[in-house]
Amino acid sequence: MANATPTRRRFLQAAGLAGIAGWAGLRSGGRARAAGDQPARRRQKIILDVDTGTDDAVALMFGALHPDLELVGATTVKGNVGIEFTTENTLRVFDHIGVNIPVYRGMASPIVRSDFPTPQSGGSAFHGQYLDLPPSRSQVRDTDAVDFLIQTYSREAGREIILVPVGPLSNVAMALKRAPKIVDNIPEIVLMGGAHDMGNVTASAEFNIWADPEAARVVFRSGVAKLTLVTLDATHKAQVSLEDAAKLRALGTPAGAAAATFVERRVKGYMEYDHQARPAAPVHDALAVASIVNPAVITTVPAFVDVETEGALTVGRTVVDRRGRMTAPPNARVALGADEPLFVRMLLETLGRTAPAA
Numbered sequence: 625m626a627n628a629t630p631t632r633r634r635f636l637q638a639a640g641l642a643g644i645a646g647w648a649g650l651r652s653g654g655r656a657r658a659a660g661d662q663p664a665r666r667r668q669k670i671i672l673d674v675d676t677g678t679d680d681a682v683a684l685m686f687g688a689l690h691p692d693l694e695l696v697g698a699t700t701v702k703g704n705v706g707i708e709f710t711t712e713n714t715l716r717v718f719d720h721i722g723v724n725i726p727v728y729r730g731m732a733s734p735i736v737r738s739d740f741p742t743p744q745s746g747g748s749a750f751h752g753q754y755l756d757l758p759p760s761r762s763q764v765r766d767t768d769a770v771d772f773l774i775q776t777y778s779r780e781a782g783r784e785i786i787l788v789p790v791g792p793l794s795n796v797a798m799a800l801k802r803a804p805k806i807v808d809n810i811p812e813i814v815l816m817g818g819a820h821d822m823g824n825v826t827a828s829a830e831f832n833i834w835a836d837p838e839a840a841r842v843v844f845r846s847g848v849a850k851l852t853l854v855t856l857d858a859t860h861k862a863q864v865s866l867e868d869a870a871k872l873r874a875l876g877t878p879a880g881a882a883a884a885t886f887v888e889r890r891v892k893g894y895m896e897y898d899h900q901a902r903p904a905a906p907v908h909d910a911l912a913v914a915s916i917v918n919p920a921v922i923t924t925v926p927a928f929v930d931v932e933t934e935g936a937l938t939v940g941r942t943v944v945d946r947r948g949r950m951t952a953p954p955n956a957r958v959a960l961g962a963d964e965p966l967f968v969r970m971l972l973e974t975l976g977r978t979a980p981a982a
């Protein structure tokens with residue numbers, strides 16, 4: 625499948641079969657590797673920058689287990705919960721599914737604002753504080769997350785690694801501020817964040833951007849070669865239901881069981897706090913990772929995007945210039961739609977896998 629012709633690829637994507645059939649929709653920079661007598665397979669390298677969190681956890685498992693991805697590391701940031709929790713939670717996820725992927729602890733606060741956002745005691749209804757998994761056995765690396773990003777993208781080899789931030793953009797922005805030249809070696813940033821229609825933490829703003837708006841501005845204005853925003857508009861169109869959670873549990877894998885627990889928690893949270901009628905919830909961060917494997921799972925528009933950093937009512941709002949009012953060329957692809965059945969199929973397919981024995 626890796627050698628599918630462009631026509632065949634388009635067909636598979638249109639049919640929503642690409643990820644399921646094993647074609648990765650690979651961007652430039654993947655490399656061939658052979659495993660035993662398996663046919664050579666190109667795996668797209670990614671780094672996940674996370675504030676783990678229930679949906680980050682599903683994204684991490686998807687990134688670690690999808691056969692067309694190579695998750696080279698996870699960097700943690702303050703967001704859903706404090707840095708000590710996001711780091712421990714990330715280690716717990718990897719230990720639970722039995723993968724040895726390096727975890728780097730990152731920024732404990734935004735790049736400009738001090739102690740913002742204020743942590744909720746006990747964590748939120750959607751995430752809690754510690755994930756519902758056994759305490760970690762593995763150790764966080766000694767290298768700081770920002771240093772890891774700078775080291776990785778100071779090398780030519782960084783050009784093979786898509787950066788996937790799914791939390792506040794503090795680590796990424798700090799790396800870009802300290803070493804601006806690394807932007808030339810970042811081939812693409814696919815982030816979960818922003819909202820064109822309605823926010824979730826305020827009426828205007830989505831959480832990841834609101835939690836460190838100055839960092840988001842650094843990233844949006846960085847001039848990175850490719851930037852994709854997987855916004856709330858898209859993630860709310862690809863929800864995972866309680867029925868899907870039952871199917872995830874029935875897979876009988878560690879990843880399926882954990883994802884089912886997290887989805888159930890999220891559905892409860894959305895029904896209580898968002899007054900959502902349907903027993904389903906977005907799993908935001910996992911959609912961003914799935915879109916790397918199969919771009920057909922989201923629909924995007926090109927647009928110039930910036931972020932409000934001062935408005936009393938609108939701080940953290942992503943301003944998406946769909947009508948060319950800001951006289952700036954598009955700097956991003958903004959995902960506004962998503963294919964829910966395809967996303968759910970991709971989750972079931974990927975989380976039904978187990979890590980190869982070490």
Ligand code: BDR
Pocket residue numbers: 675677678679680704790791816824830831832908909
């Ligand atoms: C984003 O905010 C966090 O709560 C989630 O993990 C996701 O990354 C959604 O707004």
Ligand code: CA
Pocket residue numbers: 674675676677679680703704790791909
């Ligand atoms: Ca997140």
